[in-house]
Amino acid sequence: MSNHLGRRFAILAAALAGAVLVVLTQAPASLLASAVNSWTSERVELGDPSGTVWDGQADLILASGDRGSSFRTRLPGRTSWHIDPWRLLIGALDLTLTNAAASDVPLALRVDWKANATVEPGRLRLPAGVLVGLGAPWNTIRPGGDIELEWDTLHLQSGALRGHLSAEWVGASSGLSPVVPFGHYRLQADGVFAGAQVQLETISGPMEMTGSGTIVDGRRLRFRGIARVQPGTDAAVATQLSGLISLLGRRDGDGAILNFGT
Numbered sequence: 001m002s003n004h005l006g007r008r009f010a011i012l013a014a015a016l017a018g019a020v021l022v023v024l025t026q027a028p029a030s031l032l033a034s035a036v037n038s039w040t041s042e043r044v045e046l047g048d049p050s051g052t053v054w055d056g057q058a059d060l061i062l063a064s065g066d067r068g069s070s071f072r073t074r075l076p077g078r079t080s081w082h083i084d085p086w087r088l089l090i091g092a093l094d095l096t097l098t099n100a101a102a103s104d105v106p107l108a109l110r111v112d113w114k115a116n117a118t119v120e121p122g123r124l125r126l127p128a129g130v131l132v133g134l135g136a137p138w139n140t141i142r143p144g145g146d147i148e149l150e151w152d153t154l155h156l157q158s159g160a161l162r163g164h165l166s167a168e169w170v171g172a173s174s175g176l177s178p179v180v181p182f183g184h185y186r187l188q189a190d191g192v193f194a195g196a197q198v199q200l201e202t203i204s205g206p207m208e209m210t211g212s213g214t215i216v217d218g219r220r221l222r223f224r225g226i227a228r229v230q231p232g233t234d235a236a237v238a239t240q241l242s243g244l245i246s247l248l249g250r251r252d253g254d255g256a257i258l259n260f261g262t
């Protein structure tokens with residue numbers, strides 16, 4: 001009799017476990033959207049989510065994070081994600097993001113049970129206007145052109161991020177200047193974040209921006225550089241760029257000192 005009850009209990013437990021698994025695997029994507037909104041303090045939103053927590057898609061929106069702010073920018077295309085639910089059972093996260101409008105390769109993130117993370121090599125191309133969603137100073141500059149991001153394998157361990165990241169502002173323009181484009185710039189970061197060294201250089205264009213700095217923690221950048229009109233630039237173009245340069249920093253002759261976090 002006891003064996004019979006034991007078998008019935010085992011069958012019932014298996015059925016309940018299966019039902020719970022079905023419910024979990026069908027959890028709507030809106031649950032993940034709500035969690036992301038909370039985790040990022042409303043700086044990242046998943047708009048119009050569809051699918052499930054594990055396999056879904058949404059509009060990726062960047063916001064300034066200030067309540068009541070109107071600075072919200074939607075990335076082009078729909079962003080799809082896949083989370084391996086079975087890896088979560090052993091305390092690991094395998095996340096893959098895909099957005100054909102922004103990249104021809106998926107973004108793969110792996111996090112183990114010790115919270116060590118690895119981001120596989122990748123690249124993104126986004127309209128520079130997405131930076132408006134980050135707030136000041138981008139919401140004042142109103143940038144145009146494209147932002148191209150590229151990185152090798154990034155490793156996060158014990159709160160430190162190690163790797164190489166390159167960001168280029170291609171066809172740079174601003175709603176504050178009629179000069180289109182005024183430059184092409186590259187920002188590179190190497191080493192361990194915090195402590196990574198940052199270098200800004202001008203590739204081309206009538207407005208020069210150069211400088212260097214250090215990422216002192218996961219959020220703050222200490223940077224010093226200069227913005228100025230390139231020597232030999234047409235006088236009319238130089239005049240049209242003068243107002244924008246004045247907004248970038250403290251005036252220093254014909255240029256402006258770029259000074260952040262110091």
